[in-house]
Amino acid sequence: MITLFLLMPQAAPSGGGGLLGMLLPLLLIFIVFYFFIIRPQKKKEEERRKMIESVKKGDRIITIGGIHGKVVRVADTTVLVQVDDNTKIRFEKTAIASVQSKKSQEEKDTAATTS
16 A cells, blocks of 8 residues: 555646746846847947948058058058058958047147147
């Protein structure tokens, strides 16, 4: 009789939430990833794309390799950068890390001279 009692199928404990209880934590994790990782990265990439598209002749740039120079010519995917009096280097636009436009450079120069 005791062995018969032990062999009887046991009722499964109720999970309380079923499918919702399993999917809710995954949904919350996805929401957290979206707002703290994916969305800010998309914004940063969009700003970088706009910065690279707005490069024009006369802008001062810094490449991802740390080379500073002045843009001499802009093509579709490349820029020609003057790094010294007689030295010009052609770079892909994607190699640009930061851009200082002529206007912002002039504002910095005038602020430095008035101080």
